[in-house]
Amino acid sequence: MQVTRDLFNDVMVPNYNPSAVIPVRGVGSRVWDQDNNEFIDFAGGIAVNCLGHCHPALVNALKEQGEKIWHLSNVMTNEPALRLAKKMVDATFAEKVYFANSGAEANEAALKLARRFALDVHGAEKTQIIAFNKGFHGRTFFTVTVGGQAAYSDGFGPKPADIVHCDFNDISAFEALISDKTCAVMMEPLQGEGGIISPTDDFAHKVRELCTKHNALLIFDEVQTGIGRTGDLYAYQGLNVVPDILTTAKALGGGFPIGAMITTTAIAAHLKVGTHGSTYGGNPLACAVAEAAFDTVNTPKVLSGVKEREQLFRDGLNAINEKYNVFSEIRGKGLLIGAALNDKFAGRARDFLIASANNGLMNLVAGADVIRFTPSLVIPLEDIKEGLERFDKAVSDVVNG
Numbered sequence: 001m002q003v004t005r006d007l008f009n010d011v012m013v014p015n016y017n018p019s020a021v022i023p024v025r026g027v028g029s030r031v032w033d034q035d036n037n038e039f040i041d042f043a044g045g046i047a048v049n050c051l052g053h054c055h056p057a058l059v060n061a062l063k064e065q066g067e068k069i070w071h072l073s074n075v076m077t078n079e080p081a082l083r084l085a086k087k088m089v090d091a092t093f094a095e096k097v098y099f100a101n102s103g104a105e106a107n108e109a110a111l112k113l114a115r116r117f118a119l120d121v122h123g124a125e126k127t128q129i130i131a132f133n134k135g136f137h138g139r140t141f142f143t144v145t146v147g148g149q150a151a152y153s154d155g156f157g158p159k160p161a162d163i164v165h166c167d168f169n170d171i172s173a174f175e176a177l178i179s180d181k182t183c184a185v186m187m188e189p190l191q192g193e194g195g196i197i198s199p200t201d202d203f204a205h206k207v208r209e210l211c212t213k214h215n216a217l218l219i220f221d222e223v224q225t226g227i228g229r230t231g232d233l234y235a236y237q238g239l240n241v242v243p244d245i246l247t248t249a250k251a252l253g254g255g256f257p258i259g260a261m262i263t264t265t266a267i268a269a270h271l272k273v274g275t276h277g278s279t280y281g282g283n284p285l286a287c288a289v290a291e292a293a294f295d296t297v298n299t300p301k302v303l304s305g306v307k308e309r310e311q312l313f314r315d316g317l318n319a320i321n322e323k324y325n326v327f328s329e330i331r332g333k334g335l336l337i338g339a340a341l342n343d344k345f346a347g348r349a350r351d352f353l354i355a356s357a358n359n360g361l362m363n364l365v366a367g368a369d370v371i372r373f374t375p376s377l378v379i380p381l382e383d384i385k386e387g388l389e390r391f392d393k394a395v396s397d398v399v400n401g
Helices: 005-011 056-066 079-091 103-122 141-146 171-177 201-213 235-239 284-297 300-324 349-358 381-400
Strands: 023-027 030-033 038-041 096-100 128-132 163-166 182-187 217-221 245-248 259-263 327-333 336-341 370-373
Touching (some): 079 259, 103 141, 171 201, 182 201, 284 300, 300 327
Parallel strands (some): 182 217
16 A cells, blocks of 8 residues: 555544655654655654654563563453552652553543542642643643643533633732632643743742642653653652642653652542443553653763753754844753744744754654754654754854745
8 A cells, every 4th residue: 555645634633734755764863754765863753752762672572572462451450560560669759550541541640649639638628720821731632721731622612610710820820719619729740832941049949838728739741751751750859849640641651651649649539430440541561662762861970961961952953043143042841942033034933944944853842932842762863963064054044045
């Protein structure tokens, strides 16, 4: 069968609009399409491919587990899931782990747990969930409603109730919203889809303080920031703010679908047998690959290397900006970086995305005004240099086009 972009239009639901490029092979931070055109990957599958493409540790783990056992229902447990859970517990604040298949499912579990905990411990009136404008937490109806972008949740009928939003980094607005009726606050420790927005230290610590004061659970959505993306294993560790529940996915499997919710023993106790579940959650194949990814990333060499690579990106993007004057600022932390367009180029992030692809570079956008970079955490330094040279050409094409 000949596979072309036109086949997508024939057989796929039209909720996506993929580019004409169909990648067929990847090694490290390089990708080749059907016509053997080469790309440098600064996108990482939206912060997923934390070790690039076909990393030997992940390939070996998949092959080894693939010859043992692929799937079991959660009527039984399995060795890879338990090994991975133990390593996650040992490396974080958490004491208990729940496995799912995606970030949305991990967030769904977190929100359901928060509501159940509040009902069991505080009573039926404590149901309010506070989240933040421009936040993103997944595409299930519950998570997309909690996410602070109405464009994603409108148009599907009545939404889950008692969910409110305020602006990120607005302490006074948040303080006015939270009360003893608040059961949970969900936030990203660095907003991704919303434009690569970092919290101020004062804001992050005030949210924690007010959650504690009002007996509300603080949920950190680390689906995009987790597994080394910011230079810490999880971003909360760099903020020195400990959540009650944390969700993780994307890079957790290095490209193999897996998600997890982690929390304390006392909170986890409220998801009793039968209250929540997942057919594929804790799948042996997924957990074996994720364990290899976790072991590889959670080392001083890789985590310190993220910070070194961040500086290379910042220096390179600032040099490009000196030539073309297109960015208002370079945002983010670690290898979750956003180049925010200035007023002259506002709304044109997609133009830069297309120009990048035309110059052999894969990157992302975070809204209409921010170009996003989420490469492999171990991307070779020479690939960063060459990729930035290709991005320089892309920026030139847009500016002079």
